[in-house]
Amino acid sequence: MIPKDHPRYKSLIRRERIADAALKGIVAMEGVGAHGRGEAFDYLIGERTTQSALLAEKTAAALFLNAKNPVISVNGNTAALAAEEIAKLQRASGAAVEVNLFHRTEKRVRMITELLEDAGADVLKGESERLLPLSHDRALCLRDGIYSCDLILVPLEDGDRCEALVNMGKTVIAIDLNPLSRTAKTSSLPIVDELSRALANMTEFCTNLKKDEAEQLISDYNSRSFLESAVKDIVENLSNALD
Ligand SMILES: Nc1ncnc2c1ncn2[C@@H]1O[C@H](COP(=O)(O)OP(=O)(O)OP(=O)(O)O)[C@@H](O)[C@H]1O
Ligand SMILES: CC(C)(COP(=O)(O)O)[C@@H](O)C(=O)O
Numbered sequence: 001m002i003p004k005d006h007p008r009y010k011s012l013i014r015r016e017r018i019a020d021a022a023l024k025g026i027v028a029m030e031g032v033g034a035h036g037r038g039e040a041f042d043y044l045i046g047e048r049t050t051q052s053a054l055l056a057e058k059t060a061a062a063l064f065l066n067a068k069n070p071v072i073s074v075n076g077n078t079a080a081l082a083a084e085e086i087a088k089l090q091r092a093s094g095a096a097v098e099v100n101l102f103h104r105t106e107k108r109v110r111m112i113t114e115l116l117e118d119a120g121a122d123v124l125k126g127e128s129e130r131l132l133p134l135s136h137d138r139a140l141c142l143r144d145g146i147y148s149c150d151l152i153l154v155p156l157e158d159g160d161r162c163e164a165l166v167n168m169g170k171t172v173i174a175i176d177l178n179p180l181s182r183t184a185k186t187s188s189l190p191i192v193d194e195l196s197r198a199l200a201n202m203t204e205f206c207t208n209l210k211k212d213e214a215e216q217l218i219s220d221y222n223s224r225s226f227l228e229s230a231v232k233d234i235v236e237n238l239s240n241a242l243d
């Protein structure tokens with residue numbers, strides 16, 4: 001039982017969700033480690049959405065609304081932490097949702113699909129094919145889903161797949177607390193923020209963004225500037241950390 005007045009309540013609740021989901025097999029054991037890595041970076045950026053990340057989330061919403069076939073790719077950690085937020089973003093953006101896993105088993109795909117549907121998401125189903133040029137199971141996807149989309153959101157992504165999707169000409173939006181990861185560096189638009197915060201902000205922007213502002217955001221954005229701002233925020237936080 002985590003008391004609501006605990007100073008790290010939100011972080012502890014997320015950790016409990018990951019632990020519970022790992023025990024059920026929804027989160028891969030390796031995903032527990034990835035979660036810890038994310039938490040460390042959240043500490044470094046101050047456990048808040050920075051101004052730069054908020055602009056990236058607004059830009060991501062503009063790209064979603066401008067896309068013809070947007071897809072939200074969901075792995076075990078994302079489902080465990082943010083199934084409801086994924087469902088809300090789907091409703092606000094009109095995107096399809098597809099499960100895509102690094103440590104893939106058909107049982108995990110079924111459990112994660114069920115978790116997302118229970119949260120109100122409409123999840124693509126069908127016969128996955130090895131359609132991406134990758135040597136691991138993230139290559140497996142749906143022909144009418146990830147394979148044919150023009151824009152894909154990849155929270156907590158694998159850098160190999162991110163690079164392959166970009167090379168296929170897709171707009172790849174990453175959510176990754178580590179601005180130094182391969183995913184953050186190779187994505188079309190890196191959102192350096194915590195998953196649940198980022199999804200909630202994107203949903204809000206998808207709902208309220210005006211067309212002319214969306215067009216301006218799409219024409220102005222520069223992916224590297226978001227990484228530079230994230231690193232600058234981390235350096236600033238570290239230099240004041242012991243004050
Ligand atoms: N809740 C979260 N919100 C945002 N990012 C997260 C969260 N949990 C973990 N991450 C980040 O997700 C990434 C996914 O984990 P993974 O093990 O694939 O990292 P990686 O192998 O370093 O990434 P890459 O393959 O891009 O180099 C990590 O960079 C981690 O910091
Ligand atoms: C470890 C993890 C972040 C989660 O594993 P899974 O749910 O099997 O995709 C994985 O996606 C990765 O790319 O590193």
Ligand code: BAL
Pocket residue numbers: 102157158159
């Ligand atoms: N992203 C999958 C394995 C790793 O790069 O950590």
